[in-house]
Amino acid sequence: MTETPRLLRRSDALAHGYTDAEIRTLCRTGGLHRLRPGAYLAHDAHADLEPSQQHLELVRATLPKVSADAVVSHQSAAALHGLPLWRIPLDRVHVTRVRTSGGRRTRLLHSHCAPLADRDVVETGGLRITSLARTVADLCRTTPFESAVVTGDAALHTGSIRTDDPADALSYAERRPGYPAALRALAFLDGRSESVGESRSRVVLAGLDVPAPELQRSLLDPDGRFLGRVDFLFSDAGVVGEFDGKVKYGKYLRDGQDPGDAVFAEKQREDRIRDAGWEVVRWVWRDLARPEVIGARIHRAMRRAAVRPRPLGEAPRAR
Template identity: 70%
Template sequence: MTEPAPRTLRRRDALSRGFTDAEIRTLCRNGGLRRLRPGTYLSAVADASMDPAQRHRELIRATLPGLNPDAVVSHQSAAVLHGLSLWDIPLDRVHVTRNRTGGGRRTRHLHSHSAPLLDGDVIVRDGIQLTSVVRTVADLCRTESFEAAVVVGDSALRSAAESPGAVAAALRYATGRPGYPAALRALGFLDGRSESVGESRSRVALAALRLPTADLQASLLDPDGLLIGRVDFLFAAAGVVGEFDGKVKYGKYLRPGQDAGDAVFAEKQREDRIRDAGWEVARWTWRDLDRPDVIGARVRRSMQRRDDRPRPLGAVLRAN
């Protein structure tokens, strides 16, 4: 088999072109192909270049032709197709829902759910039937952990401009079903002002620490009304700013022609202006999100230091 393997190779297509199962097995054994699911393969180059969401899209495309037309892509598979942010949700199986009262099953590559699909719950995108954004979030709030549900729910409210009320309406089908109380709890916590996975996870961590509720994406102004900076978390009464340091966040400070070093320098200048105005700043990173007590101690130390200083200057504009 001397020809380069295509991005996705179906066994039947390879056989029709004159290749043999033995040749396909040899390529899989030698690393030229990676098995996506039985009968479908990815070239090793393509597989190495994909992130988990991209690979899952290929798995969806490879799986749907073998399913009955009543299968609607749902749960995390629908979230991937909608471009929603996911955290700690496995993407090893394609999830579909059928409008049935029973008969769900799970195999190595497919999880088939049975649940009511109401008017508006199903849309078609690029020829694929999938659950709407709000139904997708409602499903994941039932089936995933609180933190994972908050991440995807915040993403939907932020990027898809959905409302908590619309998600709540989509969740009504599940009244009395397993996971419904957990879904209501997650739904009540969603906030589209969280701008990243890290900020959503930070909100969960801060809530568990029983710290005062922080304002999100508040803008700090100096006494002349000029913008000092917009901050991730603001504990206004305590005079403390909280900032999640993810690698991605510095990209929002980049201008054409700038590199990452320029962005880091701009962020340092921004923080200096915030401190000069009298605010204490507490920062945490991805690693700290797995150790919430570290975040709590850092924020509380900032609050204690702030008690010994004059009140911050200027004003605060809170995001809606």
Template identity: 50%
Template sequence: MPARVMWRRELIAAGFAAGELRQRVRVGALVSIRRGAYLTGALPPDPELRHVILVRAALPDLAADAVVSHASAAVLLGLPLWNVPLGHVHVTRCRRSGARRSSGAHVHAAPLQPDEIVEVDGLRLTSPARTVVDLARWLPFEQAVVAADGALRLQLVTREGLAEAVERAARRPGSPAARRVVAFADERSESPGESRSRVALHNAGLPPPVLQWEVHGRSGLWLARTDFGWPELRTVGEFDGKIKYGRLLKPGQTPGDAVFEEKRREDALRDESLRVVRWTWGELDHFDPVAERLRRAFGASERTSQHVG
């Protein structure tokens, strides 16, 4: 039987004594997840799944008009999040004041229109567009872009819907930041790492790349789709954070096969006089060396072009 949230009052009503509940917590039959709320099984290791449990445990203690919002709504909607705290359950109440933050919940006070509320698994949440804009007003730019890119990629929102949501939030704190996030968001970013890479490239002052660049050889034959491309500068950028050699293996393919195939792919790109610059997840936090490698590749391409000319 899957683990579920149960409340102290219903357990007492079912005939359990307070001492029995304490004993069940000691032996692991129940897990105390907040005051008066228990889980009938172990907490899942996944932070998003744990947060869903926290949301369901917290809602009975919150006001009836509370709507799950911000990071909590993002988790329930399936939006990708990166480096976003999930220790508090976020809800929004449609009122001008009364925002508060306790040890387990963050209650926001802001206008909410009926079309900004959706129902998921029996819970009332802010709509995907409203959720993205709330995150963009609240989170740093990089984290907000990860969520906005993901919402577009998953087709949970449209650009028009995000633009409308930004306009509705025009007088709320953080609205200029939200406008910047929505303008920057791109559905072609296929992972949080690619979204973070776009932000890193932007912050380094590098030219905007073509995303998911389809490369064809001189004969017109398709060679590869690359994460990032600068066609005029004959440079390809590849983010190696997609577990390409593990989770995304083709049927019957071994990690060694995948590595060999990737090497052949890169050799084909280099045969077309393309320079390939790779970076990993760990390099995104200190991107200057990657940016310098890209600048050298751009410079080499420009020198080759001048020489040929």
């Protein structure tokens, strides 16, 4: 089998003259990756996909095996919406049926039973999936707080839903397990977060003994010239906080620039902010697993800021 299509079904392979023995051999020798019984991907194609993309292939391979009334939901719907899924299991396809009972979980499929209003179902790519708001509501109820915040922030950041929409979509679950946890997560969501790292940083900062920061604030110099926009601002303490993920430098790239140009531009931006009197604290991915390290850096910066003149620039309020 020289040119394996992206998704190969056993029935199609048999119709083209291949045998079950040949398919088993290809799976054993690495030519094919078995998604589920009767559905395969070329091994190289599967290996090149991100986990969420691998999950989407599992969704497409699984849906023909479930009843027509099933609506793709939870993390499977989030993957189809293009939302980030941080530490959310992707080993099963999730669907929801409008039934009062009969939910079940197998090795590859988790079937939920719950009400679905018309507004809770949309169609994309020929598939019926839960709406963006309902998907966020479901994940806030069924996944850990930090994971739910990452996905929920990203959904709000798209601008496609309002802050209250996921809470409205959650109304079906008032007496279901996970409802209080979902309310807590929904109350914490903020669409101003621009990345997984920034959302996770918000969770970390909320657990530290530091003031609640302002998000995505612009700083001006004494003459009113723009210094830069910062991830987190502890305005009263004279401290700026920045999550330093490598991906963030892409937003500074202009046509014809390379990543080195973006890094240099970011350094110049930080120099301008420091020159105006702000203390700048940075943290990276590995620091998010060590909140005490971030907290110590912020407190040291606050102590330094307390003994030097107040920043010369200002942080204008959003209009």
